[in-house]
Amino acid sequence: MKILKYILFLLLIVIVAGGIYFGTKDGTFDVANTxxxxxxxxxxxxxxxxxxxxxxWGPWAEEDANIVYNYAEKTEGEGASYSWTSAVMGDGTMQTVKVIPNKEIDQKIxxxxxxxxxxxxxxxxxEPAEEAGKTKVTWGMKGEHSFLEKVFMSFQSEDFETVLRQMYGKGLDNLEEEVGKSMNAYTVTVDGLTRYGGGFYMYNTTSSKLSEIGEKIGPMMGQxxxxxxxxxxxxxGMPFTIYHEIDExxxxxIFSAAIPVAARVITPKGSPVLCNYMEPVNALKTTLKGKYxxxxxxxAQAEEYxxxxxxxVDPSRDMFEIYANDPGMEPNPANWVTEIYIPVLTPSMSGLN
Known part of the structure; x- marks a missing residue:
């Protein structure tokens, strides 16, 4: 009996000591990946x-392909929420509690x-990265483990913070891939023959290598x-580029950057910016939605058509591109719209859009 008492006493000491140890152990955490x-x-x-x-792009899908998602009526913005059920990952819910568009999102899980x-x-x-056009993205979770969670975590083979940081790193890699796909998506539509109405426009002209058009068009439009x-x-109207002569x-x-104006503008002698008038023209219209x-x-699709x-093709008229929306107002290049007009010789106006 004395031995049993001693054993029980020792177990009590272990339990009390363990309670003190885990009770005083810091359970707060703040884990993030960038x-x-x-x-x-x-x-x-x-x-x-x-x-x-x-x-x-969520990394948990790789852990459980059978995870089931349930979405609330609102899935974005403050008050948005969803829940999940998983035999592997467990069940849970998440709600968005605060957003600062393009800067911050805070959520409860x-x-x-x-x-x-x-x-x-x-x-x-x-946050803006040091290199222009790039963004530093941070995804993290913070909170405090309960007493039982602290006990449970202490007996796990893998450290909680290491596992969580790795999971967020994988999620950010997946997200980067998805964002890249969304930015590189494009479509080409051959709209068919149309009649472009023409009009006055301001312009400046230069010559360059074909590979340098992208570098030069920005400063020219800025001027x-x-x-x-x-x-x-x-x-x-929207800015456009006129191709006067192409030597493949x-x-x-040799090309001009141009912006439409409502009426003729008389420019001073020696001005690098001039005014001209484009006569109405029959043309094949092709629309690109995506990166330039x-x-x-x-x-290539227009030529095949x-x-x-x-x-x-009408050799007496110059082909031109109209930039139907402003890249400065549309951050995703997959949504940039360029209309290509190739002047053509048509026997009649039938079939024109």
Whole structure:
């Protein structure tokens, strides 16, 4: 009996000592991972803000392919929520409690565990990176483990913070891939023959290598914009580029950057910015939605359409591209719209859009 008493006494000491140890052990945690994305903050934020998008990049799907998601009526913005059921990951819910568009998202997450419900804070931060056009994205979770959770964590083979940090790192890698896909998506539509109405436009002209057009068009448009601002001239349409002469053999081009205006503008002698008038023209219209680097694909489809339909290009007129929306107002290049007009010779106006 004395031995049993001693054993019970020792067990009591162990239990008390363990209670003191785990009770005084700091259970607070703040675990995050950070990655620099080659993308604007708005594009990344627009993906993260909607819980429905998380299925495509969430790292937990790799742990349980049979995880079931249940979405509330509202899945983005303050008050948005969703829940999940998983035999592997456990059940839980998440709710968005605060958003600062393109900068911050704060959320509450609740895990339903055998040890009871566990609530923590999730946070997202979208900050400008040192390199222009890139964004530093931070995804983290902070909270405090309960007494039982501290005991449970102490007997796990893997450290809680290490596992969580690795999971967030994988999630950020997946998210980066999804964002990249969304930014590189493009479509080409050959709209068919149309009649472009023409009109007055301000312009400047240069020659360059074909590979340098992208580098030169920005400063040229900037010069036009500054001139029009200084002279109180309003845009009467979206900016466009006119291709006067293309030498594919030597890889050179002569082109103009242009902005439509409502009426003729008399410019001073020696001005680098001039005014001209484009006559109405019959043309094949092709629309690219996506990055400008995909223009070659759009031109290839336009040329194939001309060939297939035996349509002759008008050699006396210059082809041109209209930039139907402003890249400065649309951060995702997949949504940039470029309209290509190739002047054509048509026997009649039938079939024109």
């Amino acid at each position: 990655k620099v994305f080659d993308a604007p903050a708005e594009v990344i934020y627009n993906n993260v803000k909607d819980f429905k998008n998380w299925e495509s 609740i895990f339903n565990t055998p040890l009871g419900d566990s609530e923590s804070d999730i946070y997202w931060r979208f 036009l914009h500054d001139y029009m601002t200084q002279n109180n001239l309003s845009m009467a 053999q030597n890889g050179t081009v 680097e995909n223009l070659s694909q759009a031109y 001309l060939k297939t339909n035996n349509i002759t």
